[in-house]
Every structure is written in C-alpha cells, then in structure tokens.
Amino acid sequence: MSVATQDTAIRTGRIARAMIYLVLVLFALFYVLPLYVMAVNSVKPLSEITGGGMMALPEVWTIEPWLKAWSTAQIGVEPTGLRPYFWNSISMVVPAVAISTVLGALNGYVLTKWRFRWDTILFGLMLFACFIPFQIVLIPMAAVLGFLGLAGSTSGLVLVHVVYGIGFSTLYFRNYYAVFPTELVRAAQIDGAGFFQIFWRILLPSSGPISVVCIIWQFTNIWNDFLFGASFASGDGAPMTVALNNLVQSSTGVKEYNVHFAGAILAALPTLLVYIVAGRYFVRGLMAGSVKG
Amino acid sequence: MQSKSEVDFRSRLQIWLPKIVLSPSLALVFVFVYGFILFTVYVSFTDSRILPFVDKNGDPTFSLIGFTNYEKLFSLSHWEISLTNMAVFAGLYIVICSAIGLLLAIFLDQKIRGEGLLRPLYLYPMALSFIVTGTAWKWFLDPAIGLENIMQSWGWVSFSFDWIKSRDFAIYTVVLAAVWQSSGFVMAMFLAGLRGIDNEILKAAQMDGASNWNLYRRIIIPQLRPAFLSAFVILAHLAIKTFDLVIAMTGGGPGRATELPATFMYSYTFSRNQMGIGAASAVIMLMTIAAIMIPYLYSELKEKT
Amino acid sequence: MGFLDIDNATKSYGAVEVLHRVDISVEEGEFLVLVGPSGCGKSTLLNMIAGLEEISSGEIRIKDAVMNGVHPSKRNIAMVFQSYALYPNMTVGQNITFGLEMHGVPKGERETAMAEVAKLLQIEQLLDRKPGQLSGGQRQRVAMGRALVRNPDVFLFDEPLSNLDAKLRVDMRTEIKKLHQKLGTTIVYVTHDQIEAMTLSTRIAVMNGGYVQQLGTPKEIYDTPANLFVATFMGSPSMNLIPVRVRTEGNAVYAVTQNSQGQEISLTFFQPSDRLRSYDGQEIILGIRPEALTDVEGADQRSAHVERLENMVAVTEPAGSDTFVTTTLGGAECVARMRSDADVVAGKQTVFAVNMEKAVVFDPTTEQRIL
Numbered sequence: 001m002s003v004a005t006q007d008t009a010i011r012t013g014r015i016a017r018a019m020i021y022l023v024l025v026l027f028a029l030f031y032v033l034p035l036y037v038m039a040v041n042s043v044k045p046l047s048e049i050t051g052g053g054m055m056a057l058p059e060v061w062t063i064e065p066w067l068k069a070w071s072t073a074q075i076g077v078e079p080t081g082l083r084p085y086f087w088n089s090i091s092m093v094v095p096a097v098a099i100s101t102v103l104g105a106l107n108g109y110v111l112t113k114w115r116f117r118w119d120t121i122l123f124g125l126m127l128f129a130c131f132i133p134f135q136i137v138l139i140p141m142a143a144v145l146g147f148l149g150l151a152g153s154t155s156g157l158v159l160v161h162v163v164y165g166i167g168f169s170t171l172y173f174r175n176y177y178a179v180f181p182t183e184l185v186r187a188a189q190i191d192g193a194g195f196f197q198i199f200w201r202i203l204l205p206s207s208g209p210i211s212v213v214c215i216i217w218q219f220t221n222i223w224n225d226f227l228f229g230a231s232f233a234s235g236d237g238a239p240m241t242v243a244l245n246n247l248v249q250s251s252t253g254v255k256e257y258n259v260h261f262a263g264a265i266l267a268a269l270p271t272l273l274v275y276i277v278a279g280r281y282f283v284r285g286l287m288a289g290s291v292k293g
Numbered sequence: 294m295q296s297k298s299e300v301d302f303r304s305r306l307q308i309w310l311p312k313i314v315l316s317p318s319l320a321l322v323f324v325f326v327y328g329f330i331l332f333t334v335y336v337s338f339t340d341s342r343i344l345p346f347v348d349k350n351g352d353p354t355f356s357l358i359g360f361t362n363y364e365k366l367f368s369l370s371h372w373e374i375s376l377t378n379m380a381v382f383a384g385l386y387i388v389i390c391s392a393i394g395l396l397l398a399i400f401l402d403q404k405i406r407g408e409g410l411l412r413p414l415y416l417y418p419m420a421l422s423f424i425v426t427g428t429a430w431k432w433f434l435d436p437a438i439g440l441e442n443i444m445q446s447w448g449w450v451s452f453s454f455d456w457i458k459s460r461d462f463a464i465y466t467v468v469l470a471a472v473w474q475s476s477g478f479v480m481a482m483f484l485a486g487l488r489g490i491d492n493e494i495l496k497a498a499q500m501d502g503a504s505n506w507n508l509y510r511r512i513i514i515p516q517l518r519p520a521f522l523s524a525f526v527i528l529a530h531l532a533i534k535t536f537d538l539v540i541a542m543t544g545g546g547p548g549r550a551t552e553l554p555a556t557f558m559y560s561y562t563f564s565r566n567q568m569g570i571g572a573a574s575a576v577i578m579l580m581t582i583a584a585i586m587i588p589y590l591y592s593e594l595k596e597k598t
Numbered sequence: 599m600g601f602l603d604i605d606n607a608t609k610s611y612g613a614v615e616v617l618h619r620v621d622i623s624v625e626e627g628e629f630l631v632l633v634g635p636s637g638c639g640k641s642t643l644l645n646m647i648a649g650l651e652e653i654s655s656g657e658i659r660i661k662d663a664v665m666n667g668v669h670p671s672k673r674n675i676a677m678v679f680q681s682y683a684l685y686p687n688m689t690v691g692q693n694i695t696f697g698l699e700m701h702g703v704p705k706g707e708r709e710t711a712m713a714e715v716a717k718l719l720q721i722e723q724l725l726d727r728k729p730g731q732l733s734g735g736q737r738q739r740v741a742m743g744r745a746l747v748r749n750p751d752v753f754l755f756d757e758p759l760s761n762l763d764a765k766l767r768v769d770m771r772t773e774i775k776k777l778h779q780k781l782g783t784t785i786v787y788v789t790h791d792q793i794e795a796m797t798l799s800t801r802i803a804v805m806n807g808g809y810v811q812q813l814g815t816p817k818e819i820y821d822t823p824a825n826l827f828v829a830t831f832m833g834s835p836s837m838n839l840i841p842v843r844v845r846t847e848g849n850a851v852y853a854v855t856q857n858s859q860g861q862e863i864s865l866t867f868f869q870p871s872d873r874l875r876s877y878d879g880q881e882i883i884l885g886i887r888p889e890a891l892t893d894v895e896g897a898d899q900r901s902a903h904v905e906r907l908e909n910m911v912a913v914t915e916p917a918g919s920d921t922f923v924t925t926t927l928g929g930a931e932c933v934a935r936m937r938s939d940a941d942v943v944a945g946k947q948t949v950f951a952v953n954m955e956k957a958v959v960f961d962p963t964t965e966q967r968i969l
Contacts, residue, residue: 015481017466020400020405021405023396023400023557024397024401024405026396028411028414029414029478031415031417031418031473032431033433034426034433035417035429036365037429037432038428038429038434041432042351047446050438051446052438052443052445054433054439054442055443077393103318107314107315109314110311110315111315114311115313116312120594122319124591125320125326125327127328127594128586128587131576131582131586131590132326132579132582133534133579135554135559135562135571135574135575135577135578135579136330136477136575136579137326137329137330138558138562138575139562139568139572140328140332140333140334141325141329151579152580161326162324163321163326164319164326166318166322167322170318181681181683183680183681183683184683184684184686186650186670186677186679187677187679187683187744188685188696188700189650189669189670189671189683190648190649190650190671190676190677190697191671191696191697191744192672192697192700193671193696194307194310195307195311197700201685201696202685202687205686206687207413208675224421224422224423226424226536226537226540227536227537227555227559230540230559231559231563241422241425241537243808244422244424244428245424245428248349248428248431249467249544257432257438259428260428260432262426263428264424265425266425267422268398268425269422271420271421272420272421274420275413275417275548276413279417281315282416282419282420283416283481285481287481304672305666307669
C-alpha cells in the first residue's frame with residue numbers, strides 16, 4: 001500500500017474517504033462539463049441544440065459544423081471560415097516562441113553565470129514587465145506599430161509577443177541555470193571554452209526540460225492572447241482568438257451554436273494537444289511562473 | 294607584439310560578451326515597457342483623442358491639460374461601475390479559487406487512487422484561451438439553449454437561470470467561468486506546497502495526538518503561507534488584467550453590468566476616441582498591479598540573492 | 599623567484615578586503631596545501647591563481663610571467679574541483695579531451711594523450727561512460743585525468759576529496775600523493791582537513807581571516823606553530839593549552855600551574871630561551887600536544903627531557919590504537935594520548951609523563967609563540 005514517493009502520514013476513515021472521492025469526482029465533472037458541451041454540440045445539427053438537447057449525445061452525427069467553422073463560416077465580411085486565421089496564429093506563434101525562448105536562454109545564462117553589478121535589479125525590471133496590465137502599453141504600441149508600418153501585420157504581433165514574452169522566458173532559464181553548478185562553467189573556462197562555447201557545449205545540452213517548459217508556456221500564452229490581437233490586428237491579419245470571437249459575436253443571421261463550438265475547439269486544439277502530450281512540463285511552467293523557485 | 298594585442302582583444306571581448314548579449318533584451322524592455330509606460334502616463338495628461346499624435350502638417354493634435362483626465366475619469370459612472378465590478382469580481386475570484394484550490398489539493402493529497410487521472414482534468418482549463426472558455430460558458434448559461442432550457446426539457450418546468458442576462462447577476466457568471474479556468478492551477482500550487490511539507494513533522498504531530506482537523510489547521514495550512522501568498526498575487530494580477538473573458542462572455546453587458554477597468558480602457562481608447570481618459574485608466578490599473586507585484590517581486594528576488 | 603609566485607596579492611569586494619597581502623613562493627615540484635576553516639580565503643586565493651577571480655592588488659606569476667588579467671585557459675593550469683565538475687552530457691573520454699579540443703589540439707594527439715592518462719589512472723574501461731554512471735571515486739579519477747591530460751605547469755585542487763566517504767578519501771589521498779611523487783608536478787591544494795594537509799604537502803600555508811598565519815613544512819607547522827590559531831587548528835585532538843606562570847630560579851625556568859586538585863605543581867622548561875625568561879612572573883600559555891602528555895611507558899624514549907606529574911583521570915576513551923585520557927591542568931581540560939593498554943581508570947590518580955622537549959609557549963595577549 002505504501003507509495004515510496006509520498007507516504008502521507010495522515011489516515012482517514014472509510015466514510016471520510018468516500019466523501020473525499022465524491023467531492024473529487026463532482027469537481028472533475030464540473031471541469032469536464034464545458035468541454036463535453038463543446039464537443040457533443042459541435043457534432044449535432046443546430047435544431048437538436050435549440051430543442052433543449054444540449055446535454056444529450058447527438059441523435060444525428062454530423063461533421064458539418066466543423067467544416068463550416070474551418071472553411072466557410074462568415075468571419076467579419078468574408079465567408080472564409082477560421083482557416084486563414086489559424087495560419088495567422090501559427091505564423092505568429094512559431095517565430096515569437098523561438099525568438100523569445102532563445103533570448104530568454106541567453107539572458108538566463110548571463111544573469112546567473114556572468115553576474116555583474118545591478119544584475120538582480122535588471123532582472124527584476126524584466127520580470128515586472130511580465131505582470132504589467134498590457135493596457136498601459138497599448139496606445140504607444142499602436143503608435144509605434146503604425147510608425148513602423150507593422151500595424152495589422154503578423155510581424156507586428158511577433159514583435160509584441162517577443163517583447164512581452166522575454167520576461168517569462170528569462171525567468172525560466174535564470175531559475176534553471178541558477179542551480180546549474182557554476183563549477184562546470186569554471187572548469188570549462190579553464191579548459192579554454194569561450195562565452196558561447198560554454199553555453200553551447202556545457203549548458204545547452206542540459207537545458208532540454210526547461211526549454212520544453214519555456215516553449216510550452218510561450219506557445220500557450222501567445223496562442224491564447226486576445227488583447228494584442230484585437231488591438232493591433234483585427235482585420236485579415238487577426239489571430240485565431242480574435243477570429244473566433246468575431247464568429248461568436250457576429251450579430252447577423254441565425255446563431256449557429258454548433259459552428260461556434262466547433263470553432264472554439266479548433267481554437268483550443270493546439271494548446272490542448274500540447275497539454276495532453278506534455279502536461280507535466282505545462283504544469284512545471286505554471287508553477288515556475290508563479291512560485292519563483 | 295601583434296599577437297599580444299590580438300589576445301587582448303579576444304580577452305576583452307570575452308569580458309564584454311555577456312553584457313552585449315543581454316543588451317538587446319534590456320533595450321527592448323526599457324523601450325517597450327518602461328518607455329511606453331512613461332509615454333502612456335504622458336498621454337494621460339493630454340487631451341489626445343485618436344492616433345496619430347501629429348496631423349499632416351506635423352503639428353501635434355493634442356495639448357497638455359494636467360489632471361483633467363483623472364478628474365473626468367473618476368466622475369464617470371461607467372468607470373465607477375467598472376471599479377465596483379472589479380472589486381466584486383476580484384474578491385470572489387480570489388477567495389473562491391483559493392478555497393476550491395485548497396480543498397482539492399488537500400483531498401488529492403490523501404493517497405487518492407486515480408490522482409494521475411483527476412489532476413490533469415482539474416488543470417486543463419488553464420491551457421485554454423479565455424475566448425474559448427467564454428464561448429463555452431456563454432452558451433451553456435444562455436437561457437434559450439443552455440442550463441435553463443436543459444432543466445426545463447428534463448421536466449423541471451419552473452427552473453429559471455438567466456443570470457448571464459441579468460444586470461444584477463451577470464458579473465457572477467463571469468466569476469464562475471474565471472474560477473472554472475483558474476482554480477485547478479491554484480490546486481496545483483497548493484498541492485506542490487503540501488508535498489513539500491516534511492512528513493516527519495506530520496508524524497511527530499500525530500504522536501502528539503493531533504487530530505486530522507488540528508493537523509491541517511495548526512500544522513499544515515500555516516506552512517502553506519508561501520503558496521497562499523503566491524496564489525494571491527497571481528490571482529490578483531490575473532483579475533485586474535481580465536479582459537478577454539468578459540469580451541467573449543458578455544461583451545461588458547448587459548448594459549454595463551460586467552464592465553471591468555480593462556474593458557473600459559479598451560473601449561475609451563479604441564472605440565470612443567477618448568484616448569486621454571483611456572490612458573488615465575490604464576495608469577490606474579498599472580498602479581494597482583504595481584502595489585501588489587513590486588513588494589512581492591522585491592521579497593522574492595531579495596531572498597534568492 | 600619561484601615557479602609560482604604570489605606576491606603581495608590581495609582581494610577585496612568593494613571596500614571589504616577578504617585576502618590580505620599574501621606572499622607565497624612555490625618551487626617547481628612542490629606540493630603546497632592551503633588549509634584553514636571555511637571563509638578563511640583559501641578558495642579565493644586558489645581561484646585567483648586559476649584566474650577565476652581577479653586580483654585586486656599585487657601580482658601572481660607563473661614561471662615569471664605575470665598572470666594578472668590573463669584568461670584562465672591561457673595560464674597553463676588545470677584544476678580539480680570539489681564537485682569534480684564533470685560535464686554531464688559528455689562521455690568520460692570527451693570530458694578528458696574537451697580542454698585539448700578547445701585549445702585546438704588535433705584529434706589524433708588528443709586520443710593519444712587521453713589513452714596515456716586513462717592508463718595512468720586506470721580508467722580505460724570507463725572512457726565511453728557518462729559521469730552519471732560513475733562512482734564517486736571514479737569521478738574523482740576522471741577529474742584528475744582531465745587535469746593531467748593538459749600537462750599543465752600548475753595543478754590546482756579545490757577540496758577534491760571532501761565529497762568522498764571516509765575510506766575512499768584515505769585511498770584517494772594516497773593515490774594523489776603517489777601521482778605527485780611519480781610525476782613531480784607542482785600542486786596547489788586547498789582543503790579544510792588538517793590531516794590531508796599534513797599527509798600530502800611538502801609545505802603548508804595555514805590561513806585564517808584572510809591572512810596566511812604560517813607558511814612552512816608540515817613538521818614546522820606541527821612542532822612549532824606560529825600562534826595559537828595554528829596550534830589549535832592543526833593536529834587532532836588539538837594541542838592542550840594550559841595557563842601557567844613563569845618562574846625563574848637561577849638557570850632553571852619553571853611553568854607553575856595547578857593539578858586537578860588545585861595544588862600547585864611546576865614543570866621545568868627544556869632549554870628556555872631568553873625571551874621566555876623575560877616573562878618571569880607573568881602568565882603565559884603552555885602548549886602540549888596530546889602525544890607529549892602520556893603514560894610513563896608510552897613516553898618518547900629519545901626525548902631529552904620528560905617530566906612526570908600525578909593527576910586525576912576524568913574520562914578515558916579507548917580508541918583502539920590509543921587511549922585518550924582527559925584530565926585537568928591549570929583549570930584547562932587536557933587530552934593525553936596513552937598506549938591502548940595503559941592502566942588508567944576514570945576517577946583515579948595516575949602518573950602522566952610530559953615531554954617538555956616538545957612543549958611550546960604562547961603570549962596570551964598577542965597569541966604569538968614565544969620563541
């Protein structure tokens with residue numbers, strides 16, 4: 001019975017345990033409910049939903065809502081479906097994640113292994129940047145993107161997400177490298193390795209886990225962003241979240257709930273997949289982003 | 294000695310490389326975060342209405358007006374509603390998330406079979422966009438097709454649940470969705486805290502005759518202080534930044550029933566062409582978050598170095 | 599001019615000077631041990647020699663070339679770290695040759711050098727393993743191999759044995775000593791363990807509070823410690839320090855103190871110096887090593903001057919090879935090292951032999967040895 005990893009000293013009675021399981025399962029149902037609602041209603045005809053059958057399994061199974069959400073639904077003025085916006089998001093997320101992760105790794109390396117005066121204060125300033133309400137930068141950012149000719153473009157959003165993602169990626173790598181033995185760096189220095197060689201040959205090969213954590217965090221955050229997308233790229237260059245919101249909020253015609261649900265799942269799918277495949281790293285990222293240690 | 298100067302150059306480069314590598318990130322942060330903050334503060338003291346800040350002749354489209362925007366801001370009922378909603382939303386959000394998080398963490402820590410299955414179920418909402426969460430809850434709570442309709446079709450004809458359409462109750466539906474999204478995360482934080490407690494302390498307390506209730510109340514929960522603090526800071530900052538969820542669920546309505554400072558700022562800046570007031574509201578938001586985050590970050594960083 | 603010269607080297611962090619004017623000259627082939635309690639500055643000094651920390655003032659020279667500001671890799675030194683600092687992602691072989699690779703040594707030469715070192719250290723069968731798969735002793739060998747392969751002018755060891763268990767530590771100590779005797783390399787070795795310092799070194803620098811307290815051969819340090827710190831830090835159990843009053847009567851000089859019953863007793867100094875005579879009537883501290891305070895049969899037969907005194911035995915601690923006996927002299931608790939079968943019983947009187955030839959004396963105010 002005893003699990004070696006965590007043998008809690010606490011003992012509970014049988015009735016208490018039954019209650020505990022009951023509560024845990026009820027909460028599990030609460031968390032699963034919206035996903036269930038989205039999933040079942042995305043594969044049934046609209047009439048079944050409006051007829052009061054939201055909780056029921058579909059009587060007629062159909063993938064029509066998915067096809068519609070993906071390629072023909074009215075988003076804004078064009079009946080393009082979410083497809084072009086999905087690719088907008090992809091082409092925004094990939095470079096933004098890559099750049100912010102690389103910069104974060106280098107920053108973390110410098111801030112822990114090449115310490116200098118004021119380094120903690122500089123890091124604190126970078127870290128605080130993660131927590132500002134982004135409303136405070138919206139106005140100048142809109143002006144600067146307009147000035148650079150990047151307004152409404154994916155490149156503009158990449159820039160924005162890199163800038164406001166650096167703080168977290170630096171935090172991850174800094175905390176990770178802080179416990180990386182400094183003696184290894186010193187040994188490599190004596191062996192004649194330079195700044196980049198030490199990073200490349202000594203630190204990076206051991207940075208797999210934290211890189212995964214960082215990439216997942218940045219991917220999730222940037223993919224799920226709505227504020228920047230809505231502020232700087234609400235037209236053809238809009239990311240998935242903005243397009244989904246436009247789809248759901250559109251006031252013309254019949255409300256096609258099944259299409260909305262299919263679209264919502266489409267928007268959630270990439271991050272959900274990442275969560276399913278690498279949930280362990282996702283949780284680690286969440287924790288490292290909150291309990292700094 | 295040519296080789297010597299070459300060596301000198303390379304050694305000196307090695308000394309400067311770390312700072313050179315760090316500088317682009319620092320420059321970005323200083324310009325795009327701190328520079329922009331100063332700029333927004335400046336805009337909040339002007340009568341700017343829309344972008345761009347200069348007209349075709351290169352003349353500025355605004356003038357300095359001192360604290361007028363702040364005076365106007367606090368006389369607007371719209372802003373007052375946003376602040377009241379914020380207080381209700383943040384208070385309930387933080388308290389309920391912490392309570393659920395703590396409860397689930399304690400329960401999960403009782404050597405539960407299937408913990409590995411339950412934990413990811415509690416946590417997955419955190420991976421979703423608020424827009425997705427908002428869409429799901431918006432339709433699930435919609436009286437026409439959602440919960441009310443379901444209950445009635447199951448035979449409970451008098452069942453009524455139209456909070457999302459109600460001026461008095463809509464804000465609570467936003468709380469519900471936000472709690473759904475974040476409470477699993479708080480659970481994970483508390484669970485990590487619980488797992489970090491030395492088991493020998495618990496054994497010692499049991500030897501001393503502590504009941505389970507006392508064990509948690511007197512020994513375990515007091516040791517979760519750091520987790521409580523982190524949860525509070527994270528939840529408070531998420532609450533103040535809440536924007537997408539409201540946009541997706543209620544659009545701030547019905548009426549202004551679910552307006553929050555973030556939605557207020559957005560609509561004054563981009564839809565109502567009252568940029569000065571929008572900037573002023575953003576400054577107030579920043580100051581609120583700074584009052585929470587700066588002491589927290591300061592103490593965290595100080596400990597570590 | 600030595601092989602490695604540390605000339606007036608100081609280290610300060612801001613306004614705080616942590617290492618004060620260190621002057622050490624190491625000859626080629628010497629084994630210098632820097633020993634002291636933690637925080638004494640020994641590791642800082644080693645890092646300064648390595649180039650891992652800057653020298654605030656003064657000079658460090660290797661083979662007469664000034665090393666201040668020279669990059670660690672350009673000093674032709676090698677270092678063995680406390681944690682061994684083996685690169686976890688590389689195999690043992692790659693670990694050993696990494697430094698050569700960084701210095702642009704061609705692959706063929708690297709392989710030859712590695713094979714040689716692996717043979718010397720008997721780690722040939724480990725070359726393809728990762729550090730994580732090695733035992734503590736094997737890691738230690740690999741770390742030494744990585745240092746040896748560079749064929750450096752100076753080897754630096756930073757507490758290399760402190761992560762090993764007691765048995766292995768003794769084995770590796772012998773191994774390092776053998777290696778030094780075989781290769782005749784110049785070594786600077788940092789430790790907090792005074793036994794390591796005594797057994798390994800050709801010379802010891804005892805450090806405390808950022809000062810070199812004494813620099814000398816192990817015998818000098820042990821027999822004639824420069825001050826109270828060195829006297830107590832080196833040797834285990836540490837030197838007995840007994841407060842005594844000096845009394846001169848003609849040529850003879852006596853150390854007057856009390857036995858455990860509080861009765862006055864006196865011990866005659868062996869060949870007292872004029873300095874000591876000048877302390878007539880004053881309190882000083884008499885230092886006697888445990889092995890110089892023993893049972894009569896165990897006393898050093900070759901000593902020119904052994905005194906006897908009867909005193910109460912407080913505690914006996916049989917340690918197998920010896921029996922340690924605690925007693926009180928001049929109000930101070932003293933440890934005597936007796937033969938294992940010495941006939942002593944706690945609470946009974948016994949006769950102690952004091953080897954006054956080995957006794958040293960200290961001024962209680964300056965804490966320096968009275969020469």
